[in-house]
Amino acid sequence: MGSLAFESQTLSSETMAIDREEDIVHVRKRARMLAQARGFDAFACAALTTAASELARNVWVHGGGGQATLEELSDGNRFGIRMVFRDQGPGIADLERALQGGYSTARSLGLGLSGTRRLVEDFAIDTRPGEGTRVTITKWTRF
Ligand SMILES: Nc1ncnc2c1ncn2[C@@H]1O[C@H](COP(=O)(O)OP(=O)(O)O)[C@@H](O)[C@H]1O
Numbered sequence: 748m749g750s751l752a753f754e755s756q757t758l759s760s761e762t763m764a765i766d767r768e769e770d771i772v773h774v775r776k777r778a779r780m781l782a783q784a785r786g787f788d789a790f791a792c793a794a795l796t797t798a799a800s801e802l803a804r805n806v807w808v809h810g811g812g813g814q815a816t817l818e819e820l821s822d823g824n825r826f827g828i829r830m831v832f833r834d835q836g837p838g839i840a841d842l843e844r845a846l847q848g849g850y851s852t853a854r855s856l857g858l859g860l861s862g863t864r865r866l867v868e869d870f871a872i873d874t875r876p877g878e879g880t881r882v883t884i885t886k887w888t889r890f
């Protein structure tokens with residue numbers, strides 16, 4: 748079999764626990780460091796930092812803690828950063844509503860998921876009632 752031109756390779760992967768509120772700041776800082784080191788522009792660095800912060804906060808506030816995995820990718824032309832946030836909390840009962848924005852079960856703004864979705868190229872949620880939630884996002888550098 749020949750190689751696939753657009754297959755991406757994982758260059759690094761690190762998993763961080765989110766079991767204290769301070770861990771949100773660690774995940775946020777680590778996301779910013781990776782984005783800056785891989786040459787993302789200022790807007791993309793801010794997007795990744797904000798996304799990391801919002802999704803780590805959701806793991807903490809709504810999921811009761813969990814983990815974040817930060818990965819550096821390359822597709823041969825661009826670098827990518829993929830972040831996976833998972834918890835074994837209650838899951839998102841009404842995913843459609845949660846993604847619309849302005850809906851919060853924690854009496855906050857409810858803009859974390861909807862805002863994050865607009866900041867990245869790939870955004871996927873896997874959630875099951877009573878089992879937990881996994882949010883995966885990826886952002887790529889420009890050519
Ligand atoms: N990891 C999660 N586990 C369970 N529910 C979640 C999770 N993340 C988000 N949600 C649900 O989706 C809603 C919207 O999330 P978000 O847009 O981040 O707003 P906020 O965190 O301000 O409530 C939350 O209020 C919550 O009900």
Ligand SMILES: [Mg+2]
Pocket residue numbers: 801804805857858859860
């Ligand atoms: Mg939130």
